[in-house]
Ligand SMILES: Cc1ncc(COP(=O)(O)O)c(C=O)c1O
């Protein structure tokens with residue numbers, strides 16, 4: 001039995017998303033690049049790269065990882081490149097997307113001959129969270145003025161728009177793409193590729209995937225462009241759990257259980273967005289607040305209902321633990337970092353990574 005805590009990636013569950021991604025490419029022509037910022041656990045790239053077209057990145061290190069571990073195209077994007085990393089970024093990528101006209105101009109000479117793009121901010125988004133809203137007031141994420149963009153159009157062959165955020169509403173996606181066409185259509189006409197970024201939950205159960213494909217195909221044909229998608233969450237949704245063990249129970253007006261993990265260290269996104277972890281089933285009569293073992297008073301995974309009272313040693317499983325978890329895990333409080341295990345397609349479970357005291361020590365100096 002694998003020692004908790006550990007993330008368990010289920011390849012069969014992952015495959016369900018990947019098959020939908022491949023279907024979208026087949027039906028619409030849109031290529032999908034894995035957004036490494038969301039999920040970069042390269043031990044399952046062998047499977048993912050068979051269904052996706054490559055990776056997109058946010059930094060030099062991500063671009064190197066994509067280039068060395070995932071076949072297909074490697075897109076480079078960063079909010080800002082520094083002088084001392086640009087050479088390496090170019091060497092490890094097929095395309096480079098600059099976030100601003102300033103960066104494009106600064107690195108124009110060194111990137112001559114490379115396929116180049118510019119991030120465009122359409123100033124509309126589906127984010128419900130200001131912190132994740134690329135179209136927030138005064139956003140630094142991309143250029144928004146069509147007349148300014150027109151002045152550098154001959155320096156790029158494509159644009160990246162990333163304005164969807166956890167968007168599972170096709171109508172809203174469609175509306176925003178129409179808005180983009182109205183505002184930037186005359187510029188889109190002059191390039192050969194467009195990336196529509198991530199944040200579109202097209203692998204979800206009830207998503208109208210055929211309508212989505214038709215919309216992408218029509219968009220691509222109208223402007224004669226190659227369309228790219230950059231799914232992060234949509235690639236790995238519901239593929240992974242975080243397995244933990246109860247270390248203590250107590251009653252302080254509510255039943256509490258402390259587990260051998262920490263939301264702050266191992267599922268940080270939930271804390272940032274003030275969301276609860278998920279557990280299923282969750283319909284018993286014994287309600288517990290499940291807490292992390294860090295010293296943060298608010299290190300709470302959420303409140304869940306169990307069929308039986310919880311005992312020290314019970315194992316619990318948090319659902320949907322792939323996106324923005326492993327890429328954000330940290331050594332806060334020195335809490336043991338979860339191992340990474342994979343349930344292979346034949347059902348066998350392989351432990352692919354363990355972390356120990358040395359990793360903690362080596363992370364500091
Ligand atoms: C440029 C870009 N592409 C893709 C993504 C992936 O988004 P998601 O994980 O919501 O699909 C993000 C998220 O930050 C992004 O900023």
Ligand SMILES: NCCCCNCC[C@H](N)C(=O)O
Nearest residue numbers: 129132165166198199273275
């Ligand atoms: N579950 C809470 C919202 C998560 C939002 N994810 C944000 C990442 C995204 N790709 C972005 O910042 O655009």
